[in-house]
Amino acid sequence: MSRSSKATGLDTTTRIDVMARANNACERCWLSIVNQPGAIHHRRTRGMGGNRLSNYVENCVVLCEPCHTWVGANPNEAAATGWYVRQWDDPETVPLTNIYGHTFLLDGEGRVDL
Numbered sequence: 001m002s003r004s005s006k007a008t009g010l011d012t013t014t015r016i017d018v019m020a021r022a023n024n025a026c027e028r029c030w031l032s033i034v035n036q037p038g039a040i041h042h043r044r045t046r047g048m049g050g051n052r053l054s055n056y057v058e059n060c061v062v063l064c065e066p067c068h069t070w071v072g073a074n075p076n077e078a079a080a081t082g083w084y085v086r087q088w089d090d091p092e093t094v095p096l097t098n099i100y101g102h103t104f105l106l107d108g109e110g111r112v113d114l
């Protein structure tokens with residue numbers, strides 16, 4: 001009960017791996033979040049028993065606060081550009097497009113530019 005982990009349920013290793021891959025910057029707009037608020041966003045949300053996959057590194061992206069807000073406010077556009085993944089899709093096979101038009105995949109090892 002005294003643990004201070006946040007509600008994301010991410011373990012420390014996953015968090016470190018995701019932050020290292022992102023180079024401590026938003027993966028959508030590349031804004032550094034070192035001294036900015038940011039979040040680790042689950043592309044495929046937890047819930048509906050989806051817990052097993054939700055904490056894999058390919059399902060987690062680092063977003064700055066404006067991008068995180070954008071994703072929440074524009075779910076259809078976010079899904080079309082890979083920032084949201086439908087429950088029936090595998091995050092590893094869904095490409096992401098950042099605001100500069102670069103498309104990439106996330107796998108268990110890191111980032112694969114397309």
Ligand SMILES: [Zn+2]
Binds near residue numbers: 030065
């Ligand atoms: Zn951003």
